[in-house]
Amino acid sequence: xxxxHQWPATLVQPVGSPLSLECTVEGTSNPNLYWYRQAAGRxxxxxxxxxxxxxxxxxxxxxxxxxxxxxxxxxLSSKKLxxxxxxxxxxxxxxxxxxxxxxxxxxxxxxxL
Amino acid sequence: AQSVTQLDSHxxxxxGTPVLLRCNYSSSYSPSLFWYVQHPNKGLQLLLKYTSxxxxxxxxxxxxxxxKKSETSFHLTKPSAHMSDAAEYFCVVxxxxxxxxxxxxxxxxxxxx
Numbered sequence: 001x002x003x004x005h006q007w008p009a010t011l012v013q014p015v016g017s018p019l020s021l022e023c024t025v026e027g028t029s030n031p032n033l034y035w036y037r038q039a040a041g042r043x044x045x046x047x048x049x050x051x052x053x054x055x056x057x058x059x060x061x062x063x064x065x066x067x068x069x070x071x072x073x074x075x076l077s078s079k080k081l082x083x084x085x086x087x088x089x090x091x092x093x094x095x096x097x098x099x100x101x102x103x104x105x106x107x108x109x110x111x112x113l
Numbered sequence: 114a115q116s117v118t119q120l121d122s123h124x125x126x127x128x129g130t131p132v133l134l135r136c137n138y139s140s141s142y143s144p145s146l147f148w149y150v151q152h153p154n155k156g157l158q159l160l161l162k163y164t165s166x167x168x169x170x171x172x173x174x175x176x177x178x179x180x181k182k183s184e185t186s187f188h189l190t191k192p193s194a195h196m197s198d199a200a201e202y203f204c205v206v207x208x209x210x211x212x213x214x215x216x217x218x219x220x221x222x223x224x225x226x
Contacts, residue, residue, distance in 0.1 A: 006156075043203065043218040044157075090156055101147065102214060104156030 002027035006091045006105030013112055019064075019078040021108050023091030026072065031093040033074040034102065035066055038088040050074060086112045115140045115208040119217035127225050132176075132191040134220045136204030139185065145207040146187045147214070148178055152200045160202075163187065174198070199224045 006023045013019060025031050035047040046059045048066035056066050063082050067075045074091060091105040120135040138144060145164045149157040161172025168180040174197075178189045187204060204217040 044216040046213070049213075088154075092156075101159055101162060102149075102157070104158070106156045107154065109154065 002093075002103065004091060004093055004103055004105045006108055008108060009106065010109045011111070013081050013110065015083055015112055016080045019076070019081050019085070019110070021076040021089055021091075021110075023074045023076075023105055024072055025074075025093045028072070028093070028095060030071060031095050033068060034092040034094075035074065035076050036090040036092060038090060038107075040087070044090065048076070081110075081112045083112050086110055115142075115144070115206055115215055117204050117206045117215055117217040119202075119204050119220050121220050122218065123221045123223070125223040125225065126194045128196055129193050132189070132194045132198065132222065134189040134202050134204075134222065136187045136189065136217060137185050138187060138204070138206045140206055140208050142208050146178075146180060147205040147207070148172065148176070148187075148189050149203045149205060150200050151203065151219075157203065160189070194222075194224045196224050196226065198222060 003026045033050045036044045037047055038044050048056055048058055050056050050068045053068055053071055063085060064076060064078050089108045092102040094102050116139045118137045124134060126132055143165055147162045148160040150160050151157045160176050161170045161178055163170045163180045171177045176189055176191045178187050180187050199222055201219045201221050203219050206215045
């Protein structure tokens with residue numbers, strides 16, 4: 001069966017520090033991978049999605065970047081965090097066979113102080 | 114443009130009473146529609162999905178939703194609320210069954226004993 005792992009679960013970082021959130025998927029190959037952000041009291045905002053290794057599409061301009069160094073690994077990064085980067089970050093995947101349905105990780109809560 | 118509107122940001126019900134969470138969509142194509150549930154500090158879990166088959170869709174945990182094209186609605190219902198139903202619920206549209214999902218802003222369901 002397919003599983004998705006996301007870490008760390010919680011993170012408290014000072015303004016200006018770097019960020020790295022990791023996500024891996026097991027049990028499937030060539031998944032579509034997504035990073036979403038959920039700010040307090042708001043819906044989910046799609047940040048990045050990837051249909052293959054090294055292929056990253058950015059949905060909104062921001063202080064963050066994403067990379068996909070391996071087929072089932074998706075990394076969300078920042079060189080210098082801003083206060084506004086605080087939020088709940090969710091990694092998700094799907095495949096051509098499950099088009100439209102997303103499978104989510106447990107999320108990473110980032111607090112920037 | 115495709116969009117989804119959740120008409121209530123908060124819904125409160127007593128345990129054992131019916132639940133109604135409202136969702137309206139806008140789509141130029143034949144959409145796929147989903148309801149996801151999110152418990153506190155967790156990822157999202159699929160409750161049910163509509164993909165142009167039966168208009169009444171049954172999901173997990175006793176939830177169901179009815180696709181009404183004439184009203185462009187996809188409201189989520191449950192005959193009898195349980196305390197464990199307290200969570201955030203997201204209505205989601207996938208325009209033309211693409212990989213891009215558009216999330217509503219969510220409805221927080223509270224269940225009182």
